[in-house]
Amino acid sequence: MRLSGMDGKNLNRTMTTHIFNSRVALTLAGLVLALGILGCAAPPPKFRPNLVQAKTAGAEKVTLASTPEVDLPTPDKAPVAGGKDPNAALEQAYGMKLSDDAGKAVIESVVADKPAASAGLMWGDVITSINGSSISDRPAAVKALLEQATWGKPMKVKVDRQQGQQIANLLLAVFGTPDHPERVSADGSPDPTLLKSFGFDIDKLQVSAGRVYSEQSGRQHGLYRLHCAHCHGISGDGAGPTAAFLNPYPRDYRQGKFKFKSTLGAEKPTHADLMRILTDGVPGTAMPSFRILPENEREALVEYVEYLSVRGETEIKLIDRAARGETIPTPAELAGGGPLVPDAEGNVTEPQDENNIVAGVVYTWRMADKKIVAPVAPSEEMTKWLAGEMPKNADGSPASADSPAEKRRLASLARGQAMFYGTAANCFSCHGDSQLGDGQTTDYDFWFQWRKSLDTKPAADRDKVIAEFEALGALPPRNIKPRDLRAGVYRGGRRPLDIYRRIFSGINGTPMPAISVLPAGAAPDPKKGVTTQEIWDLVHFVKSLPYQPLSQPPEQLEALREHQIQ
Amino acid sequence: MSEHDPHQHSNSGHSDAGHSDAGHGHVKLEYQPALPLSNGKTIMWLFLSTEIMFFAGLIGTYIVLRFGAVAWPEPHTVHLSEPIGAFNTFVLICSSVTVVLALECARANKAAAAKGWMVLTFVLGCVFLGVKGYEYNAKFSHGIYPKLPRSQIWEKAGIRYVAAVRDRLDQVITEISTDLTVAGGPKTAEGRQQLALDTQAAEVQKKIAKFQADLKQPSDKTEGETAAANALAAENKKLDEIKAQMPLTIARDLKQRVRKVELLSAQQPALFASKNPALPPPGQATLDALAEEIYPPHHSEFTPEGDPHAMKPNPPEGINDRYPWLKLPIKISGGNMWASTYFLLTGFHALHVIVGLIVFAIMLTLTLNASRAGMIENIGLYWHFVDLVWIFLFPLLYLF
Amino acid sequence: MGKFWSFVFFLVPVLGVGLFVVAMNFHSLPLLNHWFPEDVSASGHVIDQLFMTILVLTGVVFVATEVCLAFFLWRYDAKANRDPVRYMHGSHTLEVVWTVLPAATLFFIAIYQMNAWADAKIRQPKDAGVIVEVRGRQFEWRFRYPGPDGKFNTPDDIHWDTDLHVPVDEEVLVHLKSEDVLHSFFLPNMRVKQDAVPGMMIPVWFRPTKIGSWDLVCAELCGWGHYKMRGRITVQSRADFDAWLVEIANKQHATQADATATADAAKPAK
């Protein structure tokens, strides 16, 4: 220890040095930590607002009322009805009833065409003031309405109408939450009977919903969160955390519009259609094939997607009504109209009351099986062409262009092409006269129709509206690009049947229209429409495009590269 | 031990460069250097060796990509001129010589002469950059540069290439027509040019109408008639000249022609006849042939059957040469990779030249006597390195 | 404390070897199936055997060096060791021995494996029973069989995804491609793995020997949905395979709706 003798003397100085050293280091440390904390304290990523607050993914933006004030007309003289319950008198005088909900004066019901209804009061409104004096509970309201009223003169009634909350409560009363897809009874216990009466399989919904875990037996729960929620969002709004990065955006089930299905036009898809999408995926999108999931899990997921779609569509309809100032149904009305379990022939009764929104939506789903597009059978030869079988000579060599069989094939292609450019089908105006999908590039999907209406506005206004929509949870709008028919990727499936259906009934929610088909027996008129048999020629033409030499350059490059690798 | 006296432990001159900040009064330490170099020169050599690896990475990339490519353009296809490149090489070599002369003068303590040589080096460096800039401009004006989201350069004339040409033409037409309808006159040079030409053409046409009217009227003098006829002919010629300058017209023509090609490309005579009865039947016309008619290729195409590296050069002419402002997509086999590597290599080399010039500029503010010889030597080493890199780049990019 | 620390370091080889022995004996609990997945290919056993060879070689070195280390710590603990320090700077002989011996072993290991590598990646089989194009894309596997004409990129190609079907006991030749980013075609049970690179076609081959269905894994990071890119390989008898091929070809070329379809579409959609 010869060297350490001096350390004591220098200790104070060295300590100063290293304390400063460490102070410097600690300052740096603090800086990094501060940045880190700043990062942690930064506001979390935008919450997607509850659909109840604003409908953004649809075609418009709506605002819901919160505290309107109305002029309530009074009858000329006091009501005669009496008794212990003042509701009889209220009903007679105003056509409404009050309930005592948590001490507040809540309107329990309104009768159509009576003063309350014509003044715009609605079920669920909480009366907060009458003629300027504030109302705290039901007796106060009754007193003001029946005892202090000046008969014949209208009175100013202010109500607290949290429509957003009302709608949320309504949904809860029918659908539960997406995590717990069953109605919660008054006593808090789950009550699956209502959803069952609409034909939902509660068991399937339950394995799909909620958090991810496996039972001891290996049964997987939370299937939807495991496989779907990253893109399609917890409530099926098509805006999961990953959605913004996908091209195209994932489907928003709440709109009830599905693209690739077997049914006509705007009809709902069948259960089998959704199964097919889930099993095969959607080529050319981020939707992968879930073929290797067990069939029961896929079934459960499809059932759950139907549930989310019905729930979402109901929500949108309720919001529409509220925004238009119409009466929101009561829970009982909303849940009415059932049961909608198909009978032996697959028929369900159509609900008549327009307040039975859920039943109305479910009905469209249950009827989808009746609206399937079944194409006319193509000729035997056409079937072969569509399957890629070329006309052959007897010895198996490809038939020459002037052989009758090949001539017929070429003629079919020519007919298809003529339709492609023709006025009835008018395919080329979008898909481009070179079939590269570049005929138009400025149109929008249905859920960005709000964006389309901004096209004519000055850029600054446009940006402001877009920002508003995005703040409400809408994804940044994108143009919809027509399919590049030479790429050989078919989102709705590559079966001739699929392409036929796309042409025949269009693609729901997109600018792709249904072809105009001539009525049976009508005289051929290429300007007015095509016959169903001719659609097959068009299918034949579309299916042949990826294999034309013109479509091939990338493949040739690839061939060269392969050559190099070897 | 008197560590206050820095002269007692003479610093042996080896660590001076890095220790200009010494002077806290601590012990001046003695060292046992392994190399007979100053620290500054040692670190410069080490730095240059890392630079060698940097350029080795870049040049290696070039070699790998070039010889792995299916096709590679000829130099003049991409407007590369060997004489200009050679001239630049010469300029850079000269600047290496002048920097050595500056060092010699500084060592001999001839500060003025050293500065003279240094100025010359600086000027030569600037000339090199100027020529480089001229060359870059030539590329840009022909549409050769990397571009997001999609390159301007197409590898092959195919239906997608023609679609891109058409898209660009549509875009030009939209741009110009919007521009012409904007209140307050055209905003772009093309728009103004178009408007000026339109005005001129209108005036000329007025004159023509007047002359034609003159010609129709009975006249006394045959001389006058001849003069009017001559004037009409002159004005007609002028009008033709103006029309020849009208880019919009050309763009529209092109568009129509491209559309014809599109229809032909459908390879369906039946449709062709139904939609365009006025046009002759397509016969053997292929898309490529028509695309070439619209836009003569800069070289012959490779074919899957043939040797991809064997290419016959064609004269580099086309619509983009005549009307560069149209900025049409161009078609060069291997052109994308060529542009990527060319701008990468020459760009990083030019960055090094710029750094060298900055250092030279700083040196020019100093008196370049013997005490600065070390500095001049170090920057000279760097400059030789930059020169050496160019000596590799020139043949790689221009000659092979 | 020296004894304690030597014991701690002695535990390393004991527990290490122990874990491997327990895992290797894959019929036993608690590490049931914590070893190579079942080998169902003709050449997978080569890789397994190579692995075992190297495991034994390295295991011996591992145990020897770790035990030496623990022993030295125990023996030469300053508190217990009364012997003087061996003041020495090394031994030329020892250095030569422990350079040459490992060098020879390592070189042997390297040469020993060349053949297996060549079989796996270089000697492409000439008698492939089925050729299938496998394309990776974000985030699924897409397959293409050449169809009746035996050529790719014709209208009769048979497209399929996710579940690769191949016949048993025949060489399967995969043309591996990628549409967008890097993927990796990993069949744990066939001991096959190959990256799929965009812009390249890479041949991969294997010969399944057992009928059944196994995982097809993407083993190269391909983006956020990498974990989603699951596939299966289904090995069938030749007859089943052919029947399956016909079945999906028919499905793919379907022009008629399924039996459930009832609506008459011939009437205009009004």
Added chain:
Amino acid sequence: MSITAEGFHAQEAVHAHGHAGLGKFIGTYVFSRDHKIIGIQFLFSTLLWFLIGGLLALGVRWQLAWPWSNDMPLVSKMFFAHTGGQISPEFYTMMFTMHATVMIFFVIIPILAGAFGNYLIPLMIGADDMAFPTLNMLSYWFMWPSFLCIIASFFVHGGAAAAGWTSYPTLAALQEASPGGHMGQTLWLLGVTFAGVASMLGSVNYMTTIIQMRAPGMTMFRLPLTIWAMFITAVLQAFALPVLTAAGFMQLLDRSVGTGFFLPDGATANNAPYATGGGQPLLWQHLFWFYSHPAVYIMILPAMGMVSDIIACFARKPIFGYKPMVYSIAGIAGLGFVVWGHHMFISGMNPYLGMTFMVATIMIALPSAIKVFNWLGTLWGGKIQFTTAMLFAVSFVSMFIIGGLSGIFMAATPIDIFIHDTYFIVAHFHYVLFAGTAMGVFGSIYFWFPKMFGRTMNEFWGKVHFLLTFMFLNGVFFPMHILGVVGFPRRLADPYQYETFHHLLGMNRFITYCAIGMVCSQSIFAINFIYSIFFGPVAGRNPWHANSLEWCCPSPPGHGNFDFQPIVYRGPYEYGSPEVQTDYYPQHQPPPEGAAPATERYMDG
């Protein structure tokens, strides 16, 4: 040579600076050009990043133990409330990408070369500072843009880089291909480039210093192995890193300008065709691994050197085979340049190249083996003192054996077909980098702490820290070998969806428990470290009775390091020499009067 206490003016100078206003303060301590302060700045920065990297790793482990659970601590509530607390898969991808990036570029490389390289090189070779102090300062401050880029990347649109630390194109080179592939990936590239510039500035400076500024008598073969390792590391950095920088620039251009170096023709990204290319995705891998394989040695060689010094010191015995140790370091570095292809056996590279790379790779095990045998030789016949530093150093050897041997599996091409990109490789490189380097670094901190801060760390809690870390790290990383043998792939957010790997959940939970334990036990270190800076027992100049030059300076050394001119008479490992009474024999201590002239003792071997 006399040693005087008075007149060590450096101390006074520094002391004075401390009171001369903020400007002076910043000049002296923040933008300091003193290698020691820069070293300590590096140390603190890297330890902080170590914490961040560790937390990211815990996030990854949490997902693997409880996939898609709703209650990942902190993260669930803060970022994923709108998905019911379930993290998104791209977040998982970002976590492992950033874990690797932070650990490699901001922890291991800067703590070895930046912190210990800076602190030890001038002290151990007898210099008053680096050859270029300003350059040295810049090399630290160039880390800051890099730090900021990486921090910022978490908060930009799309989040941080999510293409793995290898940043393979086309995933990384295409903006559309991954969520983090927007701004985050660009920031990542910028960050790595800045870190590269910092390393390059450091490495040429280290080389110049070591070549030119050794004390009289300090021949190359009298350098401590730490310095040899730092020197070779600097060489590796100087020659390998520029290639990565070049490649990084190219990827940056691909992303932002539209070049196509790594983008092939005719592919798509996110269902849209992307800019036409003609480039080669594999080229990036070649360029990347040309740097990143040597980088593996950059990440272990300095630790090897430091561990050698610690082992010799606490075995009280000369290092066994000094020259073979030096040659093997050089051998590892030399071979390190020609083995990068073993990362690419199944990448689609020409399979014949695979054979060549396999031979080179397998041969690189040889110098590593020589080092292990020499460490064992050093322990043999010594008088081993079980200090905390020694325990960490010995555990380095013990763990490096595992990491080295498992490397042979990967080097064997046919086996690599199966275990490539599985947890076997994860186990392998964590054994080398965590169980190896990080343990070596902990040992070095315990060993050189007295020199850095003038006080010693608490030995008891140091040993508790060691024991817990050692147990838990083996609990974390050893079972990963078994996972790898099953084929369990890396980088999967949810591997259990595969039938083959479904049953591995239990073992992964075990690993995660151990990982949590491991991270928690580091708090013992953190408390010990910070407490000891202020309140640890005061250490003398040479608390460990070690030989090399740094131990003859005051603790901590003042500006200028040496209060006398050191002259070196012998190598650094003369422990137990019969020439002197003590069991150590410092390098600068003149031989006793009449002793035989110093002979070169390291020629054998």
